[in-house]
Amino acid sequence: MRISLFSFALILSSVFSAVLTMPTTSRAFEVEENRYFGPKDSDALKILSTTDTDLLAPLIGSFLALNPGVAIDYTSVSSAELMKAVMLEGAEFDLALSSAMDLQVKLANDGYTLAHYSDLIDLVPTWGTWRNHVFAFSQEPASIVISPAAFAGLELPRSRQELISLLRKHPDRFRGRIGTYDVRNSGLGYLFATQDARTSESYWRLMEIMGGLKIRLFCCSGDMIENVARGDIAVAYNVLGSYARARKDLASRITIVEPEDYTNMMLRTAVVLRTAKHPKLAGAFIDHLLRAAWDTPDVPEYPFHRYPISDEAQNAPFRPIQMGPGLLVFLDHLKRKRFLAEWHSTVQQN
Amino acid sequence: MNEPLQTSGSLRRRLMLQLVGSAAFLATLLFFVVLGFARDVAQQTHDSILLASATSIMDSVSVQADEITVDIPYAALSMLGNVSNDRVFYRVSTRDDVLTGYENLPTTSQSVRSGHSAFDTLTYKGDSIRMVTSLRRLSLNGAPADIIISVAQTREGQAAQLAQLSRSAMQLGLGFFLVATILAIWAAQSSIRPLKQLTEAVSRRGPKDLRPVQRPVPSEMIPLVSSLNRFIGRLRVSLTRSEDFIAEAAHRVRTPLATVRTQAEITLRRVDRAENRASLREMIRAIDESSRAAGQLLDHAMVTFRIDSLERKAIDLTELGRELVDRLQPIAELKDIDLHFFGSGNPKITGDAILIQNAVRNILDNAIKYSPNESAIQVSTRQNGNTARIQVEDEAGGFVGMDTDALTQRFTRGENAAGTIGSGLGLTIAREVVEAHGGVLIIETSKTGTGACVSLCFPLH
Numbered sequence: 001m002r003i004s005l006f007s008f009a010l011i012l013s014s015v016f017s018a019v020l021t022m023p024t025t026s027r028a029f030e031v032e033e034n035r036y037f038g039p040k041d042s043d044a045l046k047i048l049s050t051t052d053t054d055l056l057a058p059l060i061g062s063f064l065a066l067n068p069g070v071a072i073d074y075t076s077v078s079s080a081e082l083m084k085a086v087m088l089e090g091a092e093f094d095l096a097l098s099s100a101m102d103l104q105v106k107l108a109n110d111g112y113t114l115a116h117y118s119d120l121i122d123l124v125p126t127w128g129t130w131r132n133h134v135f136a137f138s139q140e141p142a143s144i145v146i147s148p149a150a151f152a153g154l155e156l157p158r159s160r161q162e163l164i165s166l167l168r169k170h171p172d173r174f175r176g177r178i179g180t181y182d183v184r185n186s187g188l189g190y191l192f193a194t195q196d197a198r199t200s201e202s203y204w205r206l207m208e209i210m211g212g213l214k215i216r217l218f219c220c221s222g223d224m225i226e227n228v229a230r231g232d233i234a235v236a237y238n239v240l241g242s243y244a245r246a247r248k249d250l251a252s253r254i255t256i257v258e259p260e261d262y263t264n265m266m267l268r269t270a271v272v273l274r275t276a277k278h279p280k281l282a283g284a285f286i287d288h289l290l291r292a293a294w295d296t297p298d299v300p301e302y303p304f305h306r307y308p309i310s311d312e313a314q315n316a317p318f319r320p321i322q323m324g325p326g327l328l329v330f331l332d333h334l335k336r337k338r339f340l341a342e343w344h345s346t347v348q349q350n
Numbered sequence: 351m352n353e354p355l356q357t358s359g360s361l362r363r364r365l366m367l368q369l370v371g372s373a374a375f376l377a378t379l380l381f382f383v384v385l386g387f388a389r390d391v392a393q394q395t396h397d398s399i400l401l402a403s404a405t406s407i408m409d410s411v412s413v414q415a416d417e418i419t420v421d422i423p424y425a426a427l428s429m430l431g432n433v434s435n436d437r438v439f440y441r442v443s444t445r446d447d448v449l450t451g452y453e454n455l456p457t458t459s460q461s462v463r464s465g466h467s468a469f470d471t472l473t474y475k476g477d478s479i480r481m482v483t484s485l486r487r488l489s490l491n492g493a494p495a496d497i498i499i500s501v502a503q504t505r506e507g508q509a510a511q512l513a514q515l516s517r518s519a520m521q522l523g524l525g526f527f528l529v530a531t532i533l534a535i536w537a538a539q540s541s542i543r544p545l546k547q548l549t550e551a552v553s554r555r556g557p558k559d560l561r562p563v564q565r566p567v568p569s570e571m572i573p574l575v576s577s578l579n580r581f582i583g584r585l586r587v588s589l590t591r592s593e594d595f596i597a598e599a600a601h602r603v604r605t606p607l608a609t610v611r612t613q614a615e616i617t618l619r620r621v622d623r624a625e626n627r628a629s630l631r632e633m634i635r636a637i638d639e640s641s642r643a644a645g646q647l648l649d650h651a652m653v654t655f656r657i658d659s660l661e662r663k664a665i666d667l668t669e670l671g672r673e674l675v676d677r678l679q680p681i682a683e684l685k686d687i688d689l690h691f692f693g694s695g696n697p698k699i700t701g702d703a704i705l706i707q708n709a710v711r712n713i714l715d716n717a718i719k720y721s722p723n724e725s726a727i728q729v730s731t732r733q734n735g736n737t738a739r740i741q742v743e744d745e746a747g748g749f750v751g752m753d754t755d756a757l758t759q760r761f762t763r764g765e766n767a768a769g770t771i772g773s774g775l776g777l778t779i780a781r782e783v784v785e786a787h788g789g790v791l792i793i794e795t796s797k798t799g800t801g802a803c804v805s806l807c808f809p810l811h
């Protein structure tokens with residue numbers, strides 16, 4: 001989930017304005033890691049993904065075990081680079097797995113993906129698919145990660161309201177010890193922030209208070225988790241809960257809070273790319289992911305926590321971010337400019 | 351008369367085909383009308399959502415620091431996602447610049463005035479899209495500037511919805527057609543029914559039933575039926591007229607003949623020459639022959655007339671037989687014939703006593719006429735199951751070697767009748783009377799084998 005600082009903003013403005021004008025000879029997208037699974041001689045299924053290779057390796061293994069003779073060429077990139085590779089460079093991949101739901105929806109909306117039909121889609125809740133093009137295979141909460149040591153003597157907050165009143169009561173204890181995503185550089189941070197802003201007014205109050213307490217901005221969830229564990233900061237807001245849970249080594253030094261007022265759920269999604277050479281196999285891999293994510297019984301190699309499938313009718317705190325053209329709104333560059341300006345003026349208050 | 355008529359097709363089939371054909375036409379029309387209507391409604395619904403989206407984007411346009419900016423509301427695009435899963439494109443531009451959105455989205459060919467919008471169906475990235483274009487004039491640095499907002503959506507959802515609707519419209523059309531066909535069959539059947547009923551009523555009639563048709567018929571059939579009635583009327587009139595003519599003629603011939611016969615007999619008494627006497631006898635015989643023929647013709651005409659409107663009264667057959675035997679006893683005695691009557695029970699029948707008397711008298715007449723002198727004739731009545739029978743047995747040799755069916759035809763006489771006076775109408779009259787009463791005339795050889803046994807059988811009262 002590392003997103004290089006400049007590329008995100010750059011790509012976002014260019015995917016809108018320069019799809020046609022951008023020469024195909026532009027610089028290649030930046031690869032974080034490339035790993036090959038399965039027999040060397042076969043024609044591999046090429047996956048472009050923002051998920052760390054290690055995290056998905058067990059699922060890839062079980063897929064290969066079920067499909068002997070198949071190989072997978074797994075390339076991990078940042079979400080912005082994924083967009084760049086697909087939209088600007090026309091890189092030939094079969095499958096794109098990404099945590100950036102908004103960008104995946106944009107790929108599907110703008111015609112870079114193929115439809116996939118299978119019986120397994122019925123397992124996925126209706127909010128977990130879009131147009132039979134985008135398929136969610138995880139629910140990952142935007143959590144608050146807390147250092148219990150720093151909260152000694154205080155009751156841990158369970159909601160944004162409680163966090164706000166704690167910060168108001170004890171400004172000195174938390175000054176300079178609060179962190180969140182730098183939404184200007186992190187796609188996921190931006191997604192969480194925009195969804196927060198759209199869901200509740202309390203987001204801006206929280207940012208205002210945090211801004212007043214000299215909030216520290218981070219590029220990624222991993223950094224925030226480590227900082228909290230070290231005790232450098234007391235609270236990190238909008239951290240990807242699945243990463244925090246994954247750090248079993250830090251479990252004793254951090255507390256993960258899924259806010260009770262509402263918790264945005266990011267959905268990690270898969271799309272079959274239009275350039276796919278193996279659309280059938282790509283579909284089979286998606287089915288494999290969907291089975292692991294939504295079918296019973298649980299499979300041990302599934303790397304994410306399985307949340308109960310929340311029913312929209314209930315007022316459950318878990319709110320899966322809604323897929324659909326609404327997500328395109330925050331990708332609009334004017335909208336983004338405005339949002340970032342407002343966010344910046346709220347957070348950097350001096 | 352019984353040649354098969356040529357048909358010019360079936361009225362019922364033609365009616366049915368026309369009705370079914372128009373039902374098919376209407377069903378097809380219905381299908382297209384419903385489909386067209388559904389398509390319009392679907393299009394309008396889609397258009398109004400697109401317009402709402404464009405309007406909400408338009409409302410977010412503002413001028414800040416001498417620059418036009420737009421803050422697209424989340425709902426502007428998410429509302430489109432709530433309607434269908436279709437792809438969404440938008441563009442915000444001025445006359446010269448694209449401010450944001452999909453630059454290469456096609457532009458509308460219509461000219462849009464400020465505050466108005468236009469809808470187009472276009473192709474974008476290989477897909478059919480529906481696009482709304484709204485325009486508003488703003489003032490920028492004191493100069494007017496046009497803001498043009500286009501919002502477009504692919505039409506897959508609409509197409510799916512239309513496919514569903516056209517299936518429904520198809521089912522509707524088919525259902526309509528089926529119901530209409532059933533109704534058409536029923537209508538054809540029932541409109542042809544009066545015709546069938548009339549046909550049945552007319553063909554059920556007896557051969558001599560010449561009454562006009564009086565049952566109510568549909569107004570369209572009135573001309574046909576009244577022509578038919580006129581025709582029947584003419585037929586009846588001409589039949590009656592010819593019967594009348596025969597009766598009149600017979601009557602007019604008989605009276606002068608009686609005079610001629612009397613004169614001939616008187617003359618016979620006066621004439622001595624053998625050949626003159628022979629020719630006078632010949633003459634008297636011819637007169638008898640003619641007189642008998644006239645009498646029988648008159649009777650036959652009377653019988654035909656009475657049968658036409660048959661009287662139905664209870665008749666005691668035994669009484670009738672006894673009376674008749676008494677009346678003919680003197681004639682039998684002339685030939686020393688032993689004429690007996692034997693009545694068992696009182697079988698009652700319904701009918702015209704005059705006709706039945708006439709019939710029985712003809713049979714008895716024959717028996718006396720063809721019997722040799724000093725023989726016996728036995729008349730008897732009896733009831734058998736539900737038939738009443740009166741039978742005449744004689745010793746006149748019977749109908750050996752004769753075609754009894756032919757003898758009941760008009761003017762047919764047997765070989766044994768050579769020396770006797772007769773016209774060949776007696777059995778004809780008897781048969782017609784019996785059949786008019788629903789009975790049968792049976793001609794057999796008597797039990798003794800020496801003569802005939804003729805029976806008139808009637809259904810019981």
Ligand SMILES: Nc1ncnc2c1ncn2[C@@H]1O[C@H](COP(=O)(O)OP(=O)(O)OP(=O)(O)O)[C@@H](O)[C@H]1O
Nearest residue numbers: 716717720746748763764767772773774775776777
């Ligand atoms: N009882 C009978 N025995 C034998 N032959 C008979 C008897 N009755 C009728 N026939 C035959 O049947 C013929 C037809 O009889 P039918 O009564 O019709 O005519 P007809 O007696 O000759 O004339 P008429 O009209 O004067 O009675 C007779 O000519 C005769 O040959």
Ligand SMILES: [Mg+2]
Nearest residue numbers: 715716772776
């Ligand atoms: Mg006779």
